[in-house]
Amino acid sequence: MIVLKDILYRIPIEKTIGSTGVAVRNIEFDSRNVGLNDxxxxxxxxxxDGHDYILKASEQGALVIICxxxxxxxxxxxxxxxxxxxxxxLALLAANYYENPSEKLKLVGITGTNGKTTISTLLYDLFAAAGHKTGLISTVKVMVDDTRYEAKRxxxxxLTINQYLQEMVEAGVEYCFMEVSSHGIHQKRTEGLHFAGGIFTNLTHEHLDYHKNFKEYRDVKKQFFDQLPKTAFALTNGDDKNGGFMLQNTRAKKYxxxxxxHADYKAQILENNFTGLLLKINNNExxxxxxxxxNAYNMLAIFGAADILGMETMKLLQLMSTLNSVDGRFQYMVSEKKITAIVDYAHSPDALKNVLQTINSIRTGNEDLITVVGCGGDRDAxxxxxxxxxxxTLSTKVVFTSDNPRTENPDKIIEEVEAGVPAEHFKKTVSITNRKQAIKSACQMANENDIILIAGKGHETYQEINGERIDFDDFKIVTEFLTALDK
Structure with missing residues (x-):
């Protein structure tokens, strides 16, 4: 139990009815979870609207209502x-309730449209490999040192953020790398957190189902940097036109x-093929x-962040060379028949374009590039x-299919995707609503040395259809189909 007034620190209060000296148990924002003295x-x-459930929460034993x-x-x-x-x-209450754990470790937030998961996960891997107790809060998973939890968003x-951070503090974690989404910023989920640094990746067309327009989406991202303390660092992508905008009002040290x-951390791509990248970063190959x-940009952001956080350069370069790709981010396998299958989370136009351009820059042009792609339902149409x-435009053949249709009709979504196909490219496309059948068809189309890209779901191991999550793993399914074709 904790006294209410002790967790109201920094919260601007307009009116109080009753005592703030009462002892309370838990903080809840879902009335179904409310218990005695919560x-x-x-x-x-x-x-x-939680205000519609105040009476229900009171009947279940709530001692305090914040509204x-x-x-x-x-x-x-x-x-x-x-x-x-x-x-x-809620954010300030949560931080106070868990005794402000973000102040007891170095919390670095990564925001932008693409690259958040790769950068945060590889920074976790890098610092863990360097011998530091490290934490991760990402789209794919949450890591408290070496204990893994599945991520839900x-x-x-x-409340969940601060609970994980407190667990990290108790485990002796020194650094935590956290994805910061525009939804999270807009809904104040990161308020009250003390960040040691922030990284901006890029900004492209995404989440316009939630944000009214691109300007609002951009401005929400900027809020994160505006709120960084002067003790923090702000590291941004200088090649993105919004990189400088993010730094305009920040008090943090700018990189x-x-x-x-020209930039503080500059790289040059010397080689780029299906086995990796040869980079020259600040004159180090x-x-x-x-x-x-x-991924050259992602690795550059990782190098910059680790350097700012004090990692010795030669150790940093040596450890970066051992890092592996993140699940569902350009994850690939090659069958015995030399068909390459790539699974990637690319679910925005820019991300899809980046992946396809990357594949096209590496392939010889004598093989087919077969893309399996769809769009999620109840999202920006x-x-x-x-x-x-x-x-x-960027593939040899395309199979349009269902992604996570959620509550929408998958056939209608596919029709809206097809509407963008230029007339001269329409003959190279086919639509197969069933995603498993679409992947199977792509595998059957492929010949030796061909490349199959399965885009949109990446690391996800489910398909969301009418409120139900059905087991579905792109990488597992394409591996099974290609293995069967090898026999």
Whole structure:
């Protein structure tokens, strides 16, 4: 039990009814989880409004209600605290409740459209390999030193973030690398966290189903850098036109990385093939196992962050050369018949374009590039025809299929993707709604030395259809099909 007033630190309060000297148990924002003596925070979500469940939370034993609008019925014995923003209040409550764990380690946030998972995961791998106890909060997984938890969203809710960070502190973790999504920033999930640094990757067409327009999406990302303390570092991609914008109002120490322009951390691609990249970073040559220009940027961001955090250069270069690609990020296998299958999370136009351009820059041109791709349901529909155009233009053959349709009709989604295909490329496309059948067909189309790209789901091991998650692993399925063809 903890006294309420002790966890209200830094929260701007508009009105209080009742005592702040009461002892409370847990903080909850889902009324279904509320128990005796809990604090219930009424959050206005995209689907439901927690204010509609204040009475239910009270009946289940809530001792404290934190809300933006006070309920009409005030119950004796319950403390009501009115605030302007319950998202922010929840984040600050969570940090205080767990005794501000982010101040007891070095927390680095990675934000941008593409590259967040690769950079955060490989920084975790790098620092762990260097002998540091390290933490990770990513789209794919959460790591507390060497203990793994499955991730449910890119940036968890603020209670979960602080719970993991507190566990990291107790485990002696020195560094934590965390993906910071635009949703997480906008919903104030990162408020109250003390960041030692922030990394900006790039900004492209994405999440416009959630954000009103690209400007809002960009400005939300910038908020993260605006809030960094002066003790932190801000490392941004100098080749992205929004890189400088992110740094405009930050108090953090500014650094840049780039392949094309002058920067603090500069790289040149000397070799690029299916076995890896030969890079020259700040006059140091290094061979890395990752593939493609986009991964050159990722490795440069990793080098810059590790250097800023004090890792010795030769040790850093040696450890970077041992890093392996992240699950579902340009993950590939080669069959006995020499068919290369690549699984990648590319689910935005820019990410798909990057992956296809990377493959085309490496292949000889004598083999086919067969792309299997779809678009998720209940997400930004404006990108669908753009994805169709990119896939058809940059591939030899394309199989349009279902991704995670969620509550939408998958056939309708595919039609919207097909609408972007230029007339001269339409004959090279086919549509197969069933994703497993689409992957099988791509494998049957492929001949020796051909390349199959399966884009959109990457590391995900499920397909989301009408609220149900069905087991589905792109990499496992394509491996099984190609292995069967080898026999």
């Amino acid at each position: 604090v219930f925070v009424a959050i206005k979500g995209t689907v439901a 933006e609008t006070l309920p009409k019925t005030i119950i004796n014995g319950i403390t009501y605290i009115q605030v302007a923003d319950t998202h922010k209040a 890119t940036t968890p809710d603020s 840049t990385y780039a392949l094309k322009t 290094i061979w890395v196992k990752l593939i493609g220009t986009f 404006t990108k669908r025809p753009i994805m169709g155009k990119i896939a058809a």
